[in-house]
Amino acid sequence: MSENKNPEVLLKVENLKKHFTPHMGLAASLGKARKVVKAVDGISFDIKKGEIFALIGESGSGKTTTGKLVMKLIEPTSGTMIFDGEDVTSIAKKQLEAYRRKVQMIFQDPYASMNPRFKIRDVLEEPLSIHRIEGDRARHDEMIVKALEEVKITPPEEFMTRFPHMLSGGQRQRVATARTLILNPKMLVADEPVSMIDLSTRAEILHMMKDVQRDLGLTYLYITHDLSTARYFADRIAVMYLGRIVEMGPADMIIDKPLHPYTKALIDAVPEPESGKVDVIKELPISGEIPSPANIPAGCRFHTRCPYATDECKTLPEPELEDIGGGHMHACRRWKEI
Amino acid sequence: MDKILEVKNLKLYYHTSKGVVKALDDVSFDLYKGETLGLVGESGCGKTTTGTALLRMPTAPGRYDGGQILIDGRDIIPLPEKDVRKNVRWEEVAMVFQGAMNCLTPVYTIGKQMLETLQEHRDMEKEQAEELIREYLGLVGLPGEVMKRYPHELSGGMKQRVVIATALFLKPKFVILDEPTTALDVIVQAQIINLLKKLKKTFDLSFIFITHDLALEAEVADRICVMYAGKIAELGTNAQIFGKQGPMHPYTEKLLAATPRLHRKVESLSFIPGTPPDLIDPPKGCRFNPRCHKVMDKCYVEEPPLKEVEPGHMVACWRLEK
Ligand SMILES: Nc1ncnc2c1ncn2[C@@H]1O[C@H](COP(=O)(O)OP(=O)(O)O)[C@@H](O)[C@H]1O
Ligand SMILES: Nc1ncnc2c1ncn2[C@@H]1O[C@H](COP(=O)(O)OP(=O)(O)O)[C@@H](O)[C@H]1O
Ligand code: SF4
Ligand SMILES: [Mg+2]
Ligand SMILES: [Mg+2]
Numbered sequence: 001m002s003e004n005k006n007p008e009v010l011l012k013v014e015n016l017k018k019h020f021t022p023h024m025g026l027a028a029s030l031g032k033a034r035k036v037v038k039a040v041d042g043i044s045f046d047i048k049k050g051e052i053f054a055l056i057g058e059s060g061s062g063k064t065t066t067g068k069l070v071m072k073l074i075e076p077t078s079g080t081m082i083f084d085g086e087d088v089t090s091i092a093k094k095q096l097e098a099y100r101r102k103v104q105m106i107f108q109d110p111y112a113s114m115n116p117r118f119k120i121r122d123v124l125e126e127p128l129s130i131h132r133i134e135g136d137r138a139r140h141d142e143m144i145v146k147a148l149e150e151v152k153i154t155p156p157e158e159f160m161t162r163f164p165h166m167l168s169g170g171q172r173q174r175v176a177t178a179r180t181l182i183l184n185p186k187m188l189v190a191d192e193p194v195s196m197i198d199l200s201t202r203a204e205i206l207h208m209m210k211d212v213q214r215d216l217g218l219t220y221l222y223i224t225h226d227l228s229t230a231r232y233f234a235d236r237i238a239v240m241y242l243g244r245i246v247e248m249g250p251a252d253m254i255i256d257k258p259l260h261p262y263t264k265a266l267i268d269a270v271p272e273p274e275s276g277k278v279d280v281i282k283e284l285p286i287s288g289e290i291p292s293p294a295n296i297p298a299g300c301r302f303h304t305r306c307p308y309a310t311d312e313c314k315t316l317p318e319p320e321l322e323d324i325g326g327g328h329m330h331a332c333r334r335w336k337e338i
Numbered sequence: 339m340d341k342i343l344e345v346k347n348l349k350l351y352y353h354t355s356k357g358v359v360k361a362l363d364d365v366s367f368d369l370y371k372g373e374t375l376g377l378v379g380e381s382g383c384g385k386t387t388t389g390t391a392l393l394r395m396p397t398a399p400g401r402y403d404g405g406q407i408l409i410d411g412r413d414i415i416p417l418p419e420k421d422v423r424k425n426v427r428w429e430e431v432a433m434v435f436q437g438a439m440n441c442l443t444p445v446y447t448i449g450k451q452m453l454e455t456l457q458e459h460r461d462m463e464k465e466q467a468e469e470l471i472r473e474y475l476g477l478v479g480l481p482g483e484v485m486k487r488y489p490h491e492l493s494g495g496m497k498q499r500v501v502i503a504t505a506l507f508l509k510p511k512f513v514i515l516d517e518p519t520t521a522l523d524v525i526v527q528a529q530i531i532n533l534l535k536k537l538k539k540t541f542d543l544s545f546i547f548i549t550h551d552l553a554l555e556a557e558v559a560d561r562i563c564v565m566y567a568g569k570i571a572e573l574g575t576n577a578q579i580f581g582k583q584g585p586m587h588p589y590t591e592k593l594l595a596a597t598p599r600l601h602r603k604v605e606s607l608s609f610i611p612g613t614p615p616d617l618i619d620p621p622k623g624c625r626f627n628p629r630c631h632k633v634m635d636k637c638y639v640e641e642p643p644l645k646e647v648e649p650g651h652m653v654a655c656w657r658l659e660k
Binding site: 058153204252266269272274275286289290 | 374380490493494495496523524525526527528529530532535536539545546550551552553554555556557558560576577579580581582592593594596597598599601603604607608609610611613
């Protein structure tokens, strides 16, 4: 067991894997061979205390599965997870409960995660009841008001008597954040928290989340497919492709000086609000779509879409993450030439 | 250029039990042959309602409460449903609904679904129809063998291509695309945008492209129509909206400022505080006044008309009144 001695690191993930094996019955009924889905296939990263760490990638790259592993909603196939110096890879039920108080999750669709018949007050009291937090109604109300104030839902007393459907998308996401804060967590896992919110108000929610993070010294794992928000919201970014991290580093470095051809392609594809492009067919460095994680290409798993792939990329073992300085890491054999 | 669509003072209200939702309130614009017109605005501003209104398929309890929709000079609003079904909907106007790619019937092959659509409208032998289907799949960059596949065997990008091919089938005069790339990843989105540009160029097609993302309109739209609270706030060419001078309506200004730019580092991301209004009881005067950073006394009293401020550039804002 590799104990983490660095006090700066809150979460250390080492060679984490999650392979899904389909049920025999299901595979057979579909007339298919039983194939293992390698959703997360050996990822390692550290998240420092007070840091916002973003995981980005196309859908199917394994981001949500990683989030669930970190939340301990699912068990890893292999690998280790050290949280606050403690190995949490396989912990007993009792400790799991304590862990779940320290690590909270914000979902993509806040509406789906709230009981529509609950008033906002009850939505916020639910975690207190689940975790059997001591206190009478008045004490709980105090905690609820404090959490709502933290996310700038004012006046809190007025909102406490409303139902979720009476709130705007942004307000619901605030309430969802308040609900996680009420348990005084150390870390929040936010899986696409703003992707269902209008572009025009996304930044408002992200600002709020950042304020909360600073006020309370929280640490975030921010999962998104949106590079633009990741750049401003996150301190560091890890780019995932088919269950692996292919590039990782400080946010500005990743966007301004990407090293991996996949990161480059993602960045090139982002539309910019500028004139003069209507009659131009955009050059896209990569074609096709992400392959199935049940059928991961040999060698560098990106080689089937990579414009720079050579025979070596197909036959040699997969490149590992390599640090070129300043914490900027990539996993591309040909990074210098491209 | 030929004007193929003229929308004049269109009003479409939803008559709900809670009140009348003025989803489209005096909306006028044109569409020319071979152009892509972008409809942009936050959710709830009336973009989808515009699409379904043009398709002569407003959702209940929506009703045309005024105005005209002229396709090649003929108003389609008063036409009997039988006529619309035979000659207008899908024949002249087609629409790719938001999320349509996820509404393909799971138990039928792509070929069977496309064949059904085709045979509903055309008297065609099966073989001839299949030939046509193969041709259209080719146009959207898919191999003919996709006909034999089921929706779950296709990726998101492939399904969206199938949906686009199906909309083009009957050679409509224009196609409305409602958030066609919102559910797709950025690389696939760029591939679909490229496809639309190629189709437009090759066949001189006309599109109405609906999205809440101004950056996408900059990529695809020749002209951009910015909607706010059931009205047009600004309408201009791509160069007028995205060029040096920039947009003129405070709403468009804010919408553009709130559009994240990956390649240009800014201090922080900006946003528009508040939400679009409830259209049962929209604000008096300019509907944008509660959120406007340039609001004046007059804005609370009188509604600003949509006025031409330079050739082809229309803005509805009292600030531009000399
Ligand atoms: N419970 C599961 N059983 C089988 N496959 C799964 C399961 N959960 C996720 N997957 C597969 O794992 C891959 C990664 O999924 P996910 O982690 O949701 O990616 P992302 O969040 O990046 O879109 C996908 O191909 C998905 O279909
Ligand atoms: N079927 C309906 N019944 C009642 N109100 C509706 C219906 N469809 C849309 N609306 C309302 O009409 C307004 C415009 O909606 P919509 O056209 O869907 O906007 P957008 O596509 O820009 O998000 C919104 O206020 C919406 O709530
Ligand atoms: S009319 Fe007034 S409130 Fe409306 S956009 Fe212009 S300045 Fe703002
Ligand atoms: Mg996900
Ligand atoms: Mg819509």
